[in-house]
């Protein structure tokens with residue numbers, strides 16, 4: 214079964230790991246390069262920390278993949294223009310193909326005045342921080358008691374939970390550019406937050422936006438039902454906090470004093486409908502909301518400095534793919550370089566989606582490999598290149614040592630799980646040093 218093909222996978226999130234598994238099953242030798250010490254991507258560093266069962270289940274599957282004999286793992290290695298090696302340097306090692314599954318690491322900035330103020334944050338940074346991903350785990354945030362979150366997706370729900378339960382925030386406002394029927398979170402996630410929804414305020418807000426919904430012939434009950442659907446399954450209220458929505462509002466700026474924000478300015482919107490698509494349109498009417506912090510939970514974009522051409526927040530795909538899978542192009546515009554998961558479509562879907570997408574990207578690569586003879590790239594040359602980076606490179610066996618040290622630490626402290634929050638601590642636990 215084993216063949217001479219050697220493929221590089223950049224990124225060990227669900228897309229990269231399941232993509233690697235698909236290639237390995239075809240007998241391909243795979244080398245995974247991952248920015249983080251640990252594998253898992255957002256499954257490790259995005260999924261809400263208390264979802265222990267889900268996270269542990271995924272970790273088990275990831276272990277099984279990394280245990281495959283024809284998969285090598287190089288952690289703590291960033292590929293990209295500002296990384297440890299560029300995409301061109303990686304390609305020059307002679308791989309038969311490269312699969313880019315580095316997620317969506319770029320930040321969508323709206324270019325608003327006041328973005329530089331303390332108290333203005335992006336959800337990814339907050340999420341990485343509370344999930345203890347270095348260096349975000351070391352960053353200090355100033356959330357205060359009254360916080361606005363821009364967006365109404367599942368990330369908004371996660372961030373609101375963190376602000377209420379961990380940061381002891383007293384009031385959270387979700388700023389939604391469209392209306393109640395266009396919120397994007399799921400019932401399963403909202404049930405963790407809905408108990409904090411101030412129902413009187415909610416009804417007042419529904420009344421306020423009623424004319425805008427009527428203007429596009431939308432029944433307000435659609436939005437009301439979508440939002441309140443999870444009430445019957447609501448988590449118990451254990452904190453003294455309030456959550457509400459501010460619909461039909463887009464952020465236009467942040468203002469403050471002494472470098473710290475204290476006001477969010479929003480523009481009121483109306484709704485328009487064309488071919489069934491509902492959009493927000495600014496009215497020009499602005500108002501300010503007194504808040505201590507604002508967190509943008511509006512999705513992410515790919516890292517524009519990675520080394521692949523981008524457009525509209527994504528890597529450009531070959532529009533006429535030679536190796537489509539189910540009609541989808543996994544081909545970048547660079548010969549032999551494929552994209553999958555959130556690197557193909559930023560901020561799209563759950564782990565199951567990333568798994569399927571990474572697997573499909575690997576299927577596209579397998580088709581591509583059939584059209585070429587193996588280049589006979591050398592695994593020794595790759596290992597030597599890694600050694601030459603002069604920094605600790607994490608191998609599969611190191612991860613095992615790290616995880617057993619963390620399990621021991623959790624046991625000692627009586628915690629369900631424990632994570633070392635800095636690279637130094639992780640390296641120490643693995644018996645490695647910064648200059649190894």
Ligand SMILES: Cc1cc2nc3c(=O)[nH]c(=O)nc-3n(C[C@H](O)[C@H](O)[C@H](O)COP(=O)(O)OP(=O)(O)OC[C@H]3O[C@@H](n4cnc5c(N)ncnc54)[C@H](O)[C@@H]3O)c2cc1C
Pocket residue numbers: 223224225226227228229246247248249252253254255256259260261264290291292293296314315316317318340368371519553554555556561562563564565566567
């Ligand atoms: C806050 C949040 C919570 C979520 N919660 C859930 C949930 O509860 N359930 C669920 O099913 N889904 C959840 N998701 C969605 C899920 O996490 C994603 O669908 C999935 O992780 C995307 O997988 P990916 O492999 O494409 O990217 P990622 O998971 O982002 O993995 C990317 C990997 O690439 C590596 N990398 C990045 N840049 C480089 C580089 N330049 N060089 C080398 N390596 C690099 C990173 O270290 C990382 O390991 C959540 C997402 C977020 C943002």
Ligand SMILES: NC(=O)c1ccc[n+]([C@@H]2O[C@H](COP(=O)([O-])OP(=O)(O)OC[C@H]3O[C@@H](n4cnc5c(N)ncnc54)[C@H](OP(=O)(O)O)[C@@H]3O)[C@@H](O)[C@H]2O)c1
Pocket residue numbers: 323363364365366367368369371390391395396397398402463464510511512513560561562563
């Ligand atoms: N627990 C879970 O299962 C879980 C947890 C977190 C994330 N995830 C998944 O991860 C993916 C990403 O989640 P997400 O919450 O980041 O994305 P999302 O579901 O797309 O939500 C993004 C929100 O931001 C708004 N938005 C986007 N651009 C905006 C702008 N310029 N100004 C104002 N608002 C803007 C969107 O409004 P519009 O609708 O108007 O565009 C939407 O409400 C989703 O598939 C999600 O399900 C899952």
